[in-house]
Amino acid sequence: MSVQSSRATIAKAVQDLNNFWLVTRGSWDDVVAEEFEKKYLEPIAMDFKPASSAMDAIGAVISQMQRDCSE
16 A cells, blocks of 8 residues: 555545534534543644654655665
8 A cells, every 4th residue: 555545545534524514413412422522533633634644755765665676
């Protein structure tokens, strides 16, 4: 599995998690739900952006290494 396909898989999982949470949040609206969102879901969303950027950078390095080795 390439870095880009792994990145896409993680992006889809984060999006699916957000979509399921929106559905769940429709019927779970109390202080515990807010705490759960702040403690678990918000950090995932915040951590995904830098992780995604890092994966893009790693993918670029790997691609360059493959080009360099095939010359």
